[in-house]
Amino acid sequence: MNLTLKIWRQQDANTKGKMVDYPISGVDEDMSFLEMLDVLNEDLISKGEEPVEFDHDCREGICGACSLQINGEPHGPDRGVTTCQLHMRMFNDGDTITIEPFRAKAFPVIKDLIVDRSSFDRIQQAGGFISVNTSGNTIDANAIPVNKHDADDSFAAATCIGCGACVAACKNASAMLFTSAKVSQFALLPQGRVEATDRVLNMVRQMDEEGFGNCSNTGACEIECPKGISLENIARMNREYIAASVKK
Amino acid sequence: MSGMLNSTIARKVAMSLSALFLLIFLLQHFIINFTSVISENTFNELSHFMGTNVLVQFLMQPILIFAVVFHFVMGFILEIKNKQARDISYASYKGSANSSWVSRNMIYSGLVILAFLVLHFIDFWFPEINHKYIEFAPEDPTRYYHELVEKFHNPIRVGAYVIAFVLLALHLLHGFQSAFQSIGVSNKFNATLKSIGKFYAIFIPLGFIFIALFHFFNH
Structure with a gap:
């Protein structure tokens, strides 16, 4: 799949953030959403750019570390799953996916997609x-x-x-x-x-x-x-x- | 009781108690208004009783006005506080994926109802107060029906009535069961409450619309 990711980038808690577009290709539908972001980050690192920061830990849906507001919904469009359990088969080739941090005054952004919970x-x-x-x-x-x-x-x-x-x-x-x-x-x-x-x-x-x-x-x-x-x-x-x- | 005075739950409990009072008031208002379709005399008798009874006039009416004002003021306070709780908006927020339009837009349906109440007060309440407590006009127990019918001659007013009650129906579709959830009544009665709430939310506003249209087309 070829996708366009619109990702919230924010240097730190005190810097104003903005949405940045990242085209990504070769995404397998069996990848988890976080694996897809790993691929993006590998690509960014290889190009000398700063990777996108996001929370993750167990990657099996029990730790509560991963977050992300994906296309306007927390943990994306699937039901009963965390972002690490969300698979790319939920999306279609050519889609634009909006990825933002969880938004709340009580969850201030630390960096990019990581919020302080x-x-x-x-x-x-x-x-x-x-x-x-x-x-x-x-x-x-x-x-x-x-x-x-x-x-x-x-x-x-x-x-x-x-x-x-x-x-x-x-x-x-x-x-x-x-x-x-x-x-x-x-x-x-x-x-x-x-x-x-x-x-x-x-x-x-x-x-x-x-x-x-x-x-x-x-x-x-x-x-x-x-x-x-x-x-x-x-x-x-x-x-x-x-x-x-x-x-x- | 100190914990009840200033907390998110206390505000919601107060909001739901005023809502429950207004639900009861709306039901009795509907029953009295509906008699105007059936019998002019019955409507006049009931209206005369409500308009002259000391308890209704000097106890229930002030409580009602307080409940109405409180419900609106608290609604605005909650809306402001809720906006403050998310200081940066989402670029993409898909509320329709997880909640109903009516539940997310209570403030807007409420604002339409508030606008209607202003019209309603200008139409009925202010003239009534003027008639009874400022002019001290002689009481005519048969005047109520004619005053009601006269108001429904104007198609613009009837149209405003219909729109307002459609919005009231939407407000109640969420508000009825939400009021019970806020005071913690849910576990055992959830399905029953939802059914009663849906029936009330559709039947009562539709009934008010029927009364308005009935008088518009019959007089």
Whole structure:
């Protein structure tokens, strides 16, 4: 396939960026999107040009490192996949592909297509954990009976890889799906109930401080989420938040 | 309660509570208006009751006005804050791939409804307040039907009415279930709520359009 890539290039966080066109040829439909970018970078390096910076790590869809807004959608046009799992067979010969960084005030661009997603880390640190005694007499988690339905829902919420596609897809750059998944995975389990009140208040406070937008319930986040995190988590977090606010 | 006062979720909860109040108001408004199609006397009696009852006039009416103003003001505040959350726009943003047009454009359907409300207030509310509380005109319990019918003589007004209620239908198609999602009512009732929401969003605005067209063509 021969393609034209329109890629956001930005030297650093303080420099203004712009879209730059790169023609690329010989792209195999079995390549992953990141492999296609590797080919582009090899070509740029061989020509003495600076390669395009982009995030990647596991390249098997579980680490949440890869990002990219591809043709107006986070992780591209395929569903239930991260960019590393997106294959070039989703595109046609002659296509022009627009590649941008995830856009949100809370995700500032570091360079080219790499954004700083540490705001997610700070939300997680604000309450996305349970306090457990690890001094040698830790109680086995399996010793506490858990309703199967709740365990399944908790596990489904815990599959969020924190990639930020929800923020990127949302017209308001809202982080409600991410935060609600992290709140839900604990709120559904007896171990998580102990600190549930503080957890939801602190995580939502941190989410707001980071500058994410409000949730308009458009559902774009759920559609674009590579892990299929459900909007039900947002409803659950809203319930948790209302109850916690009344209690406090 | 401190956490409820200034957060994204608190704003959305407040937005949805005002929306739910307005949904109930709209339903009762529709029921009363619809009686004008069936019986002139019933419409006059109900309108007279609503226009003279102390509780309706001095408790429900101020709450309604507060809810309307709050819903619009909060809508604008949310829109501004949402724009601020993405300071650099995408060169390519394919919203249609993952969300409905109505859900992404609530502010625009809301603005059309706001413009209609201005017309509605000029047509009905301001004359009513003037009649009752400024001029202290003698009350005629049979005047309401004629006032309603007279307004629907003008085809431009009827056209504006139709356009506004089409936009209201679009607003409600997303707004109804969104209001419930924002207050956390979703898990068990999602499918039922969606169906009720769709029915309400289409039936009520269509009903208002029917009333306007009925009087336009019959008088």
